[in-house]
Amino acid sequence: MVSFELSARQLEIREKYRDFTQRWIVPNRLKYDELEKFPWEIVKAAYEEGIMNGPIPEKHGGNGYSLFEGALASEELGAGCIGIGICIDANTLALTPLLLAANEEQQKRFFDRIREQKAVAAYCLTEPNAGSDVQGIKSTAIRKGDVYVLNGHKRFITNGEAASFMTVFAQTDPEKGSRSLTALVVPAESPGIEIKPRLRKMGQRASVQNEILFHDVEVPLSNRLGEEGHGFLIAMRTFDRTRTGVAALSVGNARAAYEIAKEWTQNRIQFGKPIAANQAIGFMLADLATHIEAARLITWYAAWAYDNGKKNLSKLSAMSKLFASDVAMRVTTDAVQAMGGDGYSRDFLVEKMMRDAKLCQIYEGTNQIQRLVISKSIMKE
Ligand SMILES: Cc1cc2nc3c(=O)[nH]c(=O)nc-3n(C[C@H](O)[C@H](O)[C@H](O)COP(=O)(O)OP(=O)(O)OC[C@H]3O[C@@H](n4cnc5c(N)ncnc54)[C@H](O)[C@@H]3O)c2cc1C
Known part of the structure; x- marks a missing residue:
């Protein structure tokens, strides 16, 4: 029996990150986009509120999240601003080799250091x-x-x-x-x-x-x-764990851009009716909503498979990153298009979301490399 209902704990995690995003990321995202500066005030607040180091074991000061729980958290951060979200998630990228390969003494030494210094x-x-x-x-x-x-x-x-x-x-x-x-x-x-x-x-x-x-x-x-x-293996196993995080950030970014475009096209009147009442735009919204649902599902599935020790983890995590980041690129680009001049203007957020989406197709391995990982895995099956 498959259930897509989130548990009380999972809903709580999602709510905690959604609330943090609303209070800290949303009001500051344009400022940091302009400043091009590391958002220390937000990272410090994230430490204070238990937002940092989600997947680090609780005994080392993290939240002990599964990958699935981490994906719920990252979607919320991505819906606020991937740029700020990745300041939090890139810390996880750097700490994952310690999770995978450090001995107990090293984990204590370095996780304590990062927590005590509220550092990245x-x-x-x-x-x-x-x-x-x-x-x-x-x-x-x-x-x-x-x-x-x-x-x-x-x-x-x-x-x-x-x-x-x-x-x-x-x-x-x-x-x-x-x-x-x-x-x-x-x-x-x-x-x-x-x-x-x-x-x-x-x-x-x-x-x-x-x-x-x-x-x-x-x-x-x-x-x-x-x-x-063992470095190559550690680097690759790290990406198996972290690519679902990039996928989840992408889903959040796509969701946020879609919501802005949906509201705008329902309120903007041209030719005597809302823009969204034209089939060309209505179908565009339908496609975007469908793609976002599919991107979230593959992300959840890849994270769940990892948490449950399933096979083909490299393939699934690569698929989630590939699909979700491509979806975010499409959704944000179409959101700009659906909103015309306002979409392109810096007064609305969708142009920023489109710029932000592009990078998820490049880092942690480009999407061409994700296809390579997937195809190599298929050949082995
Ligand atoms: C903003 C940002 C943040 C980053 N953060 C980090 C970080 O924290 N740590 C870190 O170590 N790295 C980081 N990276 C590096 C990132 O992972 C690389 O940029 C990425 O893996 C691609 O490498 P490259 O830029 O050298 O491109 P190249 O490897 O030169 O690739 C150029 C193009 O060729 C394509 N290509 C290459 N080989 C093949 C092939 N065999 N088949 C088909 N196409 C191919 C690529 O897909 C790409 O389109 C970051 C990059 C950016 C831009």
Whole structure:
């Protein structure tokens, strides 16, 4: 028997994030879109109100959410502003390798640190010559006594300049190349870290990205997550967990844009009747509503499958991210179209939502790469 009814706990989680979004994100989203600045006041409030670190175990100060519960939370954040929502969710991205591969002592040390400092972390995978091709990573972490000496160049690092520590992927043995990729936790105060000015970008402007250079940064061996050579697997397993979050943010963004367009087209009169009374626009709204429902369902299904240890998790999480972010792009673009000049104007939110939607088709693996993940998985079946 399948039930689509949310439990009392799930409804409570959704309400808690909806309420936070209304009080903190909605009133500030345009300000941060203009400022292109990390929204520390909102992240601090999110810590105060138990919004941060949803999937971190309760014993380490998180909420102990399942992926399904996390998807409910992220949809609400995305309905307010994906840019601000990703400041919260990118922290989860950076902490997920610790959830997957850190030992008990490391989890305590780093989760305590992040909670006590009300801080955020960054996930450092991408390099100038290793974007989609993660195996092209050239950063090195060479063992010297009881430290690794880290050298390399990362780019597009979300939360980079704001991070208290970074989860960095580097080769420990250049002869073995990508087979030696290893995950290390690097405290931001370590000497030798150079953070470049933030990236100027189209959307999600509350979220900051930086290039980060590591010059002979000494990282204690005790900061290695898992074994040497396990980095690629940790990075990929991380995405299996986090891509449903990007999908849920996209569903929220699409829902919000659709609601604005629905109301506007019902109130705007041309040729003596509401714009929405024209079949061309009515059918457009019908398609958007249908796609949003489908995107939410695939997101919930992928998250549920993960929580319940089902097979093909990479495929399902890739499908959810691919489908939901494509839906958000379509919904926000059509919302702009349905609202004509007002849609394109910065006085209405749908143009921002359209700019924000685009990025979800690119980060955590482009949607071409999601198709690659899905097709490889199909070939194996
Ligand atoms: C705002 C922002 C935030 C980000 N945050 C982070 C972060 O926190 N941490 C992090 O490590 N990275 C982060 N990234 C990096 C992001 O994951 C990469 O940008 C993304 O994976 C694509 O890599 P690339 O930009 O180098 O594009 P490329 O890999 O150069 O790809 C360019 C184009 O070619 C296509 N392509 C590449 N290979 C194939 C193929 N085999 N088949 C078909 N098409 C292909 C891609 O789909 C894309 O359309 C972020 C990026 C952005 C823009």
